[in-house]
Amino acid sequence: MLVISAFLLANGGIPRDLAHRLALAITYTTFNAVFILMMYTGKTDRFRAALYVPLAPFFTISFMGRMIEQFHAHPAFVDFVFREKLPICPISLSMTLVPAALTRTFFWPGMLTGTYAAIVSMLVIWITGSLALGRGWCSWGCFFGGWDEGFSRVLSKPFFKAPAWLRDLPFASLLLFALLSAATLFPVYCVLFCPVKAVTDIPPEHFMKAAWMWRLHLVIFFAAVVALPVLVKRRAQCAYFCPLGALQCGVGCVSPFEVRIDTKACSGCGTCIRNCPLLAITEESLARGSCGIRCAKCGKCVDNCPSGAAHFHIKTTEPGAGKNIARLLFLYPAFFFMTAFGGSIWMDAISRIILLVFTGRMF
Amino acid sequence: MALKIKNTGYAWAALTTPAMILMLMYNENLSRALISAFGLRISPRFSGGEIVRTADHGRYRTNIHRPVFNGLTGDRKTGFIQVDWEPVTSLPETIREELDIYGNAEKFIVILNSADGTVSYENKPFYVAEDPIVSHFHSGWAVRIGLKKGGRNKEEREGDQGGLAGAAQRNPSLQSQKPGESRKR
Ligand code: SF4
Ligand code: SF4
Numbered sequence: 001m002l003v004i005s006a007f008l009l010a011n012g013g014i015p016r017d018l019a020h021r022l023a024l025a026i027t028y029t030t031f032n033a034v035f036i037l038m039m040y041t042g043k044t045d046r047f048r049a050a051l052y053v054p055l056a057p058f059f060t061i062s063f064m065g066r067m068i069e070q071f072h073a074h075p076a077f078v079d080f081v082f083r084e085k086l087p088i089c090p091i092s093l094s095m096t097l098v099p100a101a102l103t104r105t106f107f108w109p110g111m112l113t114g115t116y117a118a119i120v121s122m123l124v125i126w127i128t129g130s131l132a133l134g135r136g137w138c139s140w141g142c143f144f145g146g147w148d149e150g151f152s153r154v155l156s157k158p159f160f161k162a163p164a165w166l167r168d169l170p171f172a173s174l175l176l177f178a179l180l181s182a183a184t185l186f187p188v189y190c191v192l193f194c195p196v197k198a199v200t201d202i203p204p205e206h207f208m209k210a211a212w213m214w215r216l217h218l219v220i221f222f223a224a225v226v227a228l229p230v231l232v233k234r235r236a237q238c239a240y241f242c243p244l245g246a247l248q249c250g251v252g253c254v255s256p257f258e259v260r261i262d263t264k265a266c267s268g269c270g271t272c273i274r275n276c277p278l279l280a281i282t283e284e285s286l287a288r289g290s291c292g293i294r295c296a297k298c299g300k301c302v303d304n305c306p307s308g309a310a311h312f313h314i315k316t317t318e319p320g321a322g323k324n325i326a327r328l329l330f331l332y333p334a335f336f337f338m339t340a341f342g343g344s345i346w347m348d349a350i351s352r353i354i355l356l357v358f359t360g361r362m363f
Numbered sequence: 364m365a366l367k368i369k370n371t372g373y374a375w376a377a378l379t380t381p382a383m384i385l386m387l388m389y390n391e392n393l394s395r396a397l398i399s400a401f402g403l404r405i406s407p408r409f410s411g412g413e414i415v416r417t418a419d420h421g422r423y424r425t426n427i428h429r430p431v432f433n434g435l436t437g438d439r440k441t442g443f444i445q446v447d448w449e450p451v452t453s454l455p456e457t458i459r460e461e462l463d464i465y466g467n468a469e470k471f472i473v474i475l476n477s478a479d480g481t482v483s484y485e486n487k488p489f490y491v492a493e494d495p496i497v498s499h500f501h502s503g504w505a506v507r508i509g510l511k512k513g514g515r516n517k518e519e520r521e522g523d524q525g526g527l528a529g530a531a532q533r534n535p536s537l538q539s540q541k542p543g544e545s546r547k548r
Binding site: 004007008099100102103104105106107108109110111112113114118119120121123124125128129131132133182185255256257314315316317325326329330332333336337340341 | 371372373375376377379380382383384386387388390391393394395397398401402403404405406407408409433434435436439
């Protein structure tokens, strides 16, 4: 673990400048310390969250820094369709899959490979992440989910309970935006409705002029990513809106891992139902010993179950059997994924913060 | 039998770790393999389409891309043609470019004010839409002129919906002088 994480984080070489070296040292130490604590304590979620929640603000710092750097030389930020090297995010990727399958072309103003977050490079990451972790992507890899996870932890009790049917909204969102994107040949969700747009993009010039668009993105961000998660104490954006989350629920069937409830050990206290940040567990699924397709394998229910009934499980093996080995076999790929995918974001953001503090510049 | 299935589960689970490490280490190679295996490309709706003609004006160059109407399952009724001017340091304040998109003598002039990015037309044919998308790069200016189908030639107006590659072939002014990919910014 120590060697492989060093290799993944350093990407084959030690950075030349001090800020990046320091960032590498901080990230490497933090990630490995967290992994050791996970192994030592047998707890998963609280340590995962310690890396996952900062990932979202770090992504904003890293990505916005790169965008400013990339467009630095331009007197104006260019229109969306002209952004030739625009990095793609996995949510937008899900919108480009239908047109790509039909035309073998990607409807995105980016590069196929060779640049930061290039389209096919991201596709390879997404395919492997999905095959290995299924919806675990949403708790171990997604660099947006940390926002609503962080805000969902602010209050000790929910202010109100959101209606259960909202759980199905992401599926409708996926269908609607996939069809709309295919019909308009434009990533509609990404450009117009993405709840994290306000903190992860620089609006093109004509969008800035149309200040209402900028305000709309800010309103969506504060409503879906800040206020709602605080009030309902759930990862509201992921649970109620995210189309990629819905897609991950579907592709999750190919992952060998799941979280199950050992019905013989379960006392029926309902702690897991009340605490699941993604509303994955219901009374019915609990009775079946399943966490359902919405489970993102965060491990919160496993950590908090007073009877030890909730556990990581390998599909095709008996429920309740080999709990520890299943957890270990899951944690390694999940942790490598988080280290390489999230760790690089951690490092880039930390190095930009160091640069900002000592030089007043972010790149 | 049950043991076999159980072992398959463990093997499948154990394989995810090396698969993950290999993917993370060889992402670039895997991406290139996927691109060549499936012939993946960026849609011309975003790349602007291939450059089919480059006009050298001495101080500056004009790149004219092929008209793009590509849709999901065929051509769409509306599209665009992209025109770029570079390098930015040598561009006159007012640029006039004569375009004959379909080689049917319906020439029109696109006029770009490189100081403020406004675009106007002279002799605008019916199939050219009003509001182009204009962008300024460090290397120059690019304009996407909206097109409606039906402007290519007489036959098309009377119902021929043939491929657009043919339009570039039929039109000598759109034949590639310097074949190239879409412009690099
Ligand atoms: S928290 Fe544990 S004991 Fe309580 S209902 Fe959930 S699985 Fe059963
Ligand atoms: S069911 Fe458990 S592991 Fe799955 S998302 Fe909910 S709390 Fe996390």
